[in-house]
Amino acid sequence: MSELPLDSRAPLNIGRLPIGSIGRAANGWWGMMMLVVTESSLFVYLLFAYYYFAARSGPGFLPEALPSFHLSGPGTAILIASSVTLWFGQRGARRGSRAQLLAGLLVTIALGALFVGLQIFEWSEKPYTIASHAYGSAFFTITGFHMAHVVAGLGILLALALWSGLGAFDERRMSAVDIGTIYWHFVDAVWLAVFFTFYITPYLR
C-alpha cells in the first residue's frame, strides 16, 4: 500500500488509507479472535475435566445407556447446516444484498433455535440429572456450556439481523457482520469437539 518513510527528512508519503472498521482492518475483528482463543481454551479445560474423570474412574464412569445418535446426529447436521446458511447470508452482504443477508441470518437463527430445542429434548430424556453422579455433572455442564454459547451466538445473530434490518450495513461497512459470524462458526466447531467427546469416544474403547 505505502512505502514507509523511515527518515524524518523524507516526505511522509503514506498514500491513501481506508477509514474505520473494515474487515480485518477493524480492531473488532482481532478482538473477536482473542475471544475465540480464550473460549477455546475454556472448552479444552471443560473436556479435560471429562477425560480426567474417565481416566481416574475407569469404565464405571460411563452411564449404563451410552449416549445415542438419534438426537445428537441430527443436531450436529443442523449446526453444520447453519454455518453454511450463515456463510450464504454473509456472501450476500458482501454483494450488497441486504435481503440475502437477512435471509441468511434468519435461517441460521431458526436452525440454531432448532438445535437448542433438540438438545433440551435430549436432556429431558436422560434418566440421570446433573446431580446424579460425576458423569451427569460433566454431561449437563459441558453441553450446557455449549448451549449457553449457542444462545449467546443466537443473541449476536439477532442483533445483526436487527441492525441489518435497520439498514446499518452495506457491502463495505459490515464488519459487525464479519465479526459476529466468526463467533457462530466457532460455536459450531466447539460442538464437534463436544460431540466427539460424549458421543463417539465411548465407542472407541
Next chain:
Amino acid sequence: MMERLWNRKPSIQAPRIVGRLALAPLLALASPAIAASEESTSAPMYYLKTFGPKGDITASLTWGLLAIAAGVSVLMSVLVIVAMFRNGRSSMATPGSPLPIAHPPGGHRWIYLGLALTTLVLIALVIWTMDVLAEIDEPAGEPAFTIEVTGQQWWWEARYVDPDDPSRSFVTANELHIPVGEPVRITLASRDVIHSFWVPALAGKTDVIPGQTNETWLQADREGVYRGQCAEYCGLQHAHMALRIFADAPEAFQAWWDHQLEPADEVPEGSELLAVGERQFRLQCGACHAVRGTLAGGEAGPDLTHLMDRTTIASVTLPNTPGHLSGWIADPQHQKPGTTMPNPDLSGPELNAIRHYLETLD
C-alpha cells in the same frame, strides 16, 4: 525378624512402663527442646537432621540444594554490587539534563558463560533428585505390617493391621508406635477433607485425600519420639492436628502391641466413683468414643481403650495429665476452638467421675 516378633508372647504386662521405657533413652539424650516437649507437647520439626533412611537421604539432598542456592544468591548479589561500582558512577544534576550514552560491546559473553554453568548445575541437580526419589520410593525390605491411618478434622486414627492374623488388629489415635530399625507401611485415607501426613524427622509428606488411598512408609533408626503434623490446610484447627511417633525397641514395641489388643479393665467392684464414671461415660461419650470391652463403641472420636498409654490428648494439643484431661472434658471448645467434640452437658461431680474413670484406661 518381624515375623519372630509377632509370634512371641508378651513378656511385660505393664504397658505404661513401656511408654516410659521408650521415652527414657530420648530424655537421656536430653536435647533440651525434646525434654521441654514433655511439658509443652511438642518436639522439633526440624528436618535437616533426621533419624531414618528416608529422611537422611533427603536431608543431604536438601543441604546440597541449599548450599547451591546460597552460593548462587551470594555470587549474584556480589556481581550486582561490583558492577555498580566498577565503571565509576555518573550523577544526575537536574532532571532532564542529558547524560552520556554508550554502547560498549561484550555483554553477551556473560550470558553464554552463565548459561553454560547454570545448565551444568541443573543437570546435576536433576540427576541427584531422581536418584533420591527412586531411593525413597520403596523401602529396602518388605514392611512387616501396615498402619492404616485415617485423617479427619482434626485428629488421626490409626489402625494396626497384622497381615498374618487379622484378629491382632486394633485401633488407636494420634500416637503411633513403630519398632526401631524396621520399615513400616502406612496407608492414608481421609474421612472428610484433605490432610497431609508428615513426620519431618523421618520422612517427607504424603497427602491424605478423600476418595483415594495413598501410601508411604516410615523407618526410624533411633529410639525416640518424633513429632508429626498435618501439613495441608484442613480448616479451623489445622494448627492443632499433630501426631507423635514413638520408635520403640523391638521388644517394647511388641509388648505395646500386645497390650493394645487387650480390652479395658473392668471397673473394680465397690468403687462408687468409677461406676458412676463408667456409666456417665457410656451415656455421654459412648456415642463417639469406643472403649473396647465396654458398651461404649462410638467411632466419631478417638478410641480411648488405652487412653492412659498416650502422653498427649487432642492431637498433641495438651499433655495427658489429670488436670488437662479434666480441662479438656469440661470445655474442649475452649482448649481447641472448633473441635468436633462438643462441650458436654455434665455436672461437676459427673465430670470428676468420668475423669477418674478415664484414668483407669491404661
Next chain:
Amino acid sequence: MAVDYQKRPEAGYVTKELEAKLHKMWETKPGLFGVIATVDHKVIGIRYIVTAFAFLVVGGLQALLMRLQLAQPDQTILTPEQYNQLFSMHGITMIFLYALPILSGFSNYLFPLLLGTRDMAFPRLNAFSYWVYLASGLFMYASFLIGQAPNNGWFNYAPYALKPFNPGLNMDFYALGMVFFGISTTVGAANFVVTVMRNRAPGMSINRLPIMIWGTTTVSVGILLANPAVSLAFFLLWLDRQFGTHFYDTAGGGQPLLWQHLFWIFAHPWVYIIVLPAMGMVSDALPVFCRRPLVAYTLVILATITTMLLGFGVWVHHMFATGIPFLSMSYFSGASFIITIPSAIATFAWIATIWTGRVVVTTAFLYFAGFISMFVIGGVSGVVTASVAADLQLHDTYFVVAHIHYVLIGINLFGVLGGLYFWFPKMSGKMLSERLGRWNFWLTFLGFNLAFLPMHWTGLLGMPRRIYTYPEGAGWSWVNMLTTVGSFILAFGILLLFVNVWMSLRRGVAAGANPWDAPSLEWATASPPPAYNFTVMPVVASRHPLWEDRLGESEGHSSIERGLILDDGKEMLATSVIDAAPRAILKMPEDDPWPFLVTLAMTLGFTALLLHWWWIGLAAGVATLLGCVFWLWPRGDLAQTKGTAHE
C-alpha cells in the same frame, strides 16, 4: 452520494493550533459524567495503580495482623477463624487484586505512549475492565461485612471448599468473585494483545518494541489461555455447592484432585503472568540508569516467551505430595528445573547491563538492583522446591512462604516501586524526592530481608503454613519475632512512599518531558502527557528513538516533531502486525457510560447469584446483554455503518 472510504492522511508539524484542536476532541469532559464515562487510557491506568495500591495496603495490614498473632507462641490476638480469613484474603488480595492489576495499570498507562499512539485498541473495553476489577474486588471484600470472608487460602482446595465442610457464604463470595474478576482480566488481556498487534507508531516493527511491551503481551496471551481454567474451576465449585453436582466431592464419583489440576494449570502460569511485565519494566528502565541499551535484547525477549511457554508445563510441582505416579513427578520436577534457564538469561542480561554501563544511582536504580538480587534469592529457593524429593519436606512449610514473598515482593513489588520512581514524573509532571526515596528504599529493602530471609529458616525448622498459632518450645519463636519486626519496618518503608508521593504532588520539582534522558517514546511528549498523547503520529526508525542520534546505530531517523496529523475527529492509526506499516485510520469512541452501566448490571447479577435471588439474577443478565447491544450498536461516528466515511 459518492462516499469515499479512503483518505490520504496529511503530514505536518506540531503547532499550537493543532494541539488546541486535538485537546478539545480528546479531553474528558469535566463532572461526574466524565468520571464515569472516560475512556482515556492514562486516567484508567492511574485508577488501576491507585486501586491496586489501596489493595496492597489492605492486604498488607492483614499481613501485619497475622504477624502480630504469630510473633509469639500461643498468642490469642486472633481467633482461628479470624486468622484463616485473614491469611486467605491476604493471599487473594495480593495475588489477584494487587499483583496483576498494578501491572495492568502501568501497562495501560504506558502502552499507547510507548507504542506512539493515542489510545488502546478498545478504549471502552479498557474502561470496562477497570470497572469490573473494582466491582469484583469490592464484591469479594463485601464478605468481610458479614464476617464470612473466604477462609480456605488462595488456592482453596476442595473438598474443604464444599458445602458440607464450609456451609457459609465464604466460598460463594470467592467463587463468584473470581468468575467476575476473570472477566476483567480477560478483556484487559485481549485489549493489550490487539493494541500491540494493531496500533503502533509507523516503523515500530516488532524488533523495536520495548521489552515491557513484550512482557505484557506475552502474559496477556498467557492470560487468555490460562484464565479460563480458574474461572471454570470456581464455577464448577459453585455448581457443586449450589446444585449438588459432583465435580469435586467423592460421593458421586467426583475428584478432589480435579480442583488442584484446574487451579494449578492456571496458577502456575499466573505467577509468571504477575512478574514478566515487571521484569519487562526493569529491562526497559534499568538500562536508562546504566546509560546504555539493554544487553541481549533479543535473548531477553525469547526468555520472556519461553518462560511463559514452559510455565504451562510445570503445574504439578504444587502437587508433589498428592501421591501422583513416579514418572509424572520426575517429569514435572525436571521441567521446573529447566524453567530456570530463561530466568537465568534475563538475570545475566541485567547484570551485564550494569557491568558494562556507567551507573546513575537513583532510587529507581536501587530498586532495580535490589530486584535482581531478590529475584535470584526467590528463584533459587524455587529451584530447591523444584526438587521433588526435597519438596516433600519443604512443601507447605514457611520455606515456601519465604519463596513466594521473595519472588512476589522481590520481582513484583520492587519492580513496581522502581517503576513508580521512574514513571511517576511522567504521570504527574513532578519528581519524587530522591532523599525520601533513599529512606524509602533502604527501609523497604532491609525490612523486607529482615522479615523474609529468616523465614526460610522458619520453614527448615518445620513450621507448617497456615497455622494460626504454634506451641512454645517448637523453636520457632525467635525467627517469627524477627519476621514480625521486619514486616513492620517494611510497612513503614511503604508508608514513606506514600508520604513521598503526597509531598511531590504538593510541591515537587517539575519534571519536564524527559527527566531521565531516557530513550523511548513516552518521554517524547509532555509530562503529564496531553489527552491525545502525541500531537502528530511519531515515526520510529530504531529501538531507541530518543537516543539514536547519540548511539548512531539506526538506519534512518525517527520523527517526533513531524508526522501524520489525524485531526478529523478522534483518530488514530491501525498498523500491520510485523512492520507497523500504516494500514487504516481508525475512528475512536468518545467517552461512554455503557461500560460503567454494564458493570453495574453485572454486579447486581453476581450479587443475585450469591444470594439466590434467581429472578433478579436473570433480569440483571438480560440487562447486561442489552447493555452490550447498546454499547456495540454500529455507529456512524466510528465509521461502522454505511455511508459514514469521511474525506
